[in-house]
Amino acid sequence: MPDAVNAEPPRYARAGDLHIAYRVVGDGPIDLVLVDQWFSNVDAMWEFPPLARLLTQLASFSRLIVFDKRGTGLSDPIAVDALPTIEEWIDDLRAVLDDAGSTRTALLSGIGASVMSLMFAATYPERTSSLVLVDGCARLAWADDYPSGQPVGALERQLEWIRAGWGKDGGTMAFLAPNLLLEHPVAEQYIRYERQSASPGMAKAMIGWLYEVDVRHVLPAISVPTLLLHHVEADRIAPIHGRYIAERIQGAQFVEIPGRENYTWAGDTAPMLAEIQEFLTGERPVAEPDRVLATVLFTDMVDSTRRAAELGDAGWRKLLAAHDQAIRSILERFRGREIKTTGDGFLATFDGPARAIRATIAIRGVLAAQGIAVRSGLHTGEVEIVGRDIAGIAVHIASRIGGLARPGEVLVSSTVKDLVAGSGIIFEARGAHALRGIEEEWRLFAASEPA
Template sequence: MITQPTTRYARSGDVSIAYQVFGDGPLDIVVVPGFVSHVELIWEVPTAVHILERLASFSRVILFDKRGSGLSDPVVGAPTLEERMDDVRAVMDAAGSDRAAIFGLSEGAPMSILFAATYPEQTSALVLYGGMARSTWAPDYPWATPADALIESSEAMAPYLYEGAVIEIMAPTFADDPRVRALYARLQRYAASPAMLQQMFLMFLDIDVRAVLPTIDVPTIVLHRRGDRAVNYQAAVWMAGQIPGARYVELEGIDHMMFAGDTDALVDEIEEFLTGVRRATEVDRVLATVMFTDIVDSTQRASAMGDQAWRALLDAQNDVLRHELVRHRGREVKTLGDGMLATFDGPARAIRCARAMTEAVRALDIEIRVGLHTGEVELVGDDVAGIAVHIAARVGALAGAGEVLVSGTVKDLVAGSGISFADRGEHVLKGIPDRWRIYAAG
C-alpha cells in the first residue's frame, strides 16, 4: 500500500503547478487529469487509490493538478492547450522525467494528443481514456452534444454542482450511494471555485484537435466504456481511427469517471499496452457477511463543522467502529468517506456488531445507518468485490438513523439466534436483479 506522496510544486512561467511522484517502475506515466482534480483529496477515494497503486506497481507515476485546479495556482482567464502543455513539461522536468507515457483522462485527452504530436521525443506512448478530439457537435462530428445544449444543461446543474449532482452522469453506478456522492461533492468544491470552473468550461467548449490526430507518431491506445453517459463511445472509435496505428479497446460499463466501474479491467489494458504483460489476478471467492456503515446527514454536518473538525469526528468514529469490529471478530476492509466497509464470517455476529456500533457512536453525537447482506464475495488483495458487496451497499442506503437493515438472506441464516426482525417490505435495488425483501434487525 502506498503512503500518500508529498505534494511539490513545479514552476511553469509565472504559475506554480502542484504535482506528486510515486512508484519506482521502469517507465514513467504522466496522468493528465480531466476537467478538475485535487492531488491530495484523490487519496481519500478508495477506488482511485486502487488504480494509482496498480499503476505504480509497474511504473513511476507523475500526478498533477492543471493550472486553475486543485492545489495549482488559480489563473485569470481560461488556460490554453499550449499553456497546459507547458505545465506538463514543467512537471516532467521537476520530476526528472525525460520521456513518459502520457495518460489523458476525459477533457485531459485533447491536450495529451497535442503534447504527443508536438513532443514525440518526450512521449513514449499515448494512453487516452474517456476522451474526445472535439468537445461539441459539428456537421462532420455528430457524436457530441451541441454547445448550446451543453451551456443550458450546465446552467441548470449549477445550483447542485457542488452537492455531487454531476455524479449522475460521470459515475452513475455510485449515484445512489450517499457516501460516494458526498465525497465527490467535496472533491469538486476543493478542485475549483465556481468562477474558475466557468472559465474552464468556456475553454472546453472551444476544444478541437481533430486536425492533429493524423500527425501522432507514438504508440497509442484509446480506451472507452461503451455505455459512457458523458462522452459517446463513437467519438472514441472515430478518434482511434484517425491516429495512425492506434489500438481501440472498448470496455463494458456506463461510467465515465475512471475510478468507477470495473477499474481492474481498465488498468489491465493499460499495463499490457505499456509493458507487454497482462497481470494474472488471483481471485478467491468466499461466503461472507458484508457490512456498510455511514453517517446520517453527513453532508450537512460536514458543512456546519468545517473540514478540520469534521475530519477529527470521522477519526473518532472510526476508532469506535474498529473497537466494535475487534469485539465481534469483524474485518475492516476500508473506510469510505464517512463510512466503513467490513466483512464477517458469521451473520449473527455482524448484526450484533452493527447494533453495538449504532449505540456506541451516539456518544459522539452522530447517528449511523448500517446495511448487511450475506453472499459470495471475491477477495482481491485486501479488498472485496462482487454483487454481494453492491447488495449490502444498496440495503444500507435504505436505512434510517440508527437502523440496521439486512437482506432476507441474512435473516434466514440467523434463524434460532434470538434476533428479532421487522419486515420493511420488498424493494428494487438499483443495478441488482429481482426484488429484495428487507428487514430491520431489532
C-alpha cells in the same frame, strides 16, 4: 495509501511565474503521467477511495506522476476570465515532467483532459513513450463535420448544473454519471473532492473552454503507440468519440471495456487496468482474489416456465420487470448488493446475515402480494470478488440451499442461524441435507419473523 504519499509533501514545478503542484508515486520501470479530467487536487485525491485505489494500482507497475493544472487544486490560481490556451496548459505538463526528471513518459488521460495529451503527443513525440485515452475525445461540441458532438443545448444545461450544483447536489456526477449519485458514500466523497479541486467559477469556465477546443487536426500527426479505451455503455461521451480518434492515428488500437460511467475510477476498473498495464508493459496482470465475508442470497421464481407459457412474451416481460424492480428496491433499502440476475432469480450479497434474512422475507412478502412466489436460500461465508461477480464455496452452498427451499420459503444454513442469535428471528428446523458437490451435510432452517 502508498507510503510515498504519506511521507512526501507535494512538489512544485515552475511554469513561467506559476507554481504547478505534483506528486510522484511508485518506482516502476516506466514513467506514467495521469492527465485525468479538467480539475484535480494532488492531496485530496488520496482521500477519495475509488480514485486512490486506481492511483495505487497504476503506481504498482509504474513511476506515477499526478499534477494539478494551473487554476486547480494546489497549483497557483488564475483568473476565471483569462484561462490559458491549450499550449499553456501543456507547458504545465512539460514543466512537471522536467522537474520530475522524466524524459520519456507514457500519458494516460480521461474524458475532457484527453485533448491535452493528444496535443502533447503530437507536439513532443520524442518525450511521449505511449498514449492511452479512456473515454477520450478530440472535440466535445457538435459541428457540421462532427455530428457526434454535444449540441449547444447540452452545453448550456451542463454549465447551469455547474453554476448551481458544483460541490453540492451531485456536481458533475449529475450529468456524467447520474447512477453514481445513488451510491451515497461515493457521491458525498466525490462532491467534496470537487470542492477541493476547483471553485465553481473556475469549473464553469474550464468546462466552457473544453467545449470550444478542437484538436482533431493534430490526430494524423500523432506517431506514438496509442490505445483508445472506451466504456461500451457510456452515453455522455460515447464510444464513437474514441473510434473517431483511433481511425485517424496510424496504428492506434481501440478497445471497448465494460461500464457506462465516464470516469476512470468508477465501477469495475480491473478490465481497464489490465488493458493499460499490458499495453504499457507487455505483461497482463495476474489478478489476486479479493476475499470478503458476506451473506449470499439466491432467489428463484416458482413455476416460472409454466407462467411464461401461460402469459405469453409480453405478459411474461411485464411480470419479470415487476419482479426485478421489487427485488432491486428491497436490496437498496437493506444495503444489499445485486451481483446478477439469473433469468427468473437474483444473486445478491449482504454485509450482515440478519439484514439479509429480513430483506429476503420482505422480498417474499412484496412478491407474494403481486402473485409471485419465490424460493430463497441464504448462507454466510467467505466469497471471492471476481470483477463484478463472486465465486467460492459459500456461493455454491447458498445456491444448493435455494434449490431445496419450498415455494415461499426462506431457507438458511446453520451458519446464518448461529450468527443472528438474539435477533428475534424465528427458525424452524428442516433437518440435515447433503448438498450436491459439497462434502459434509448441512443443517437447514426456515426463517421467519414474529407475527
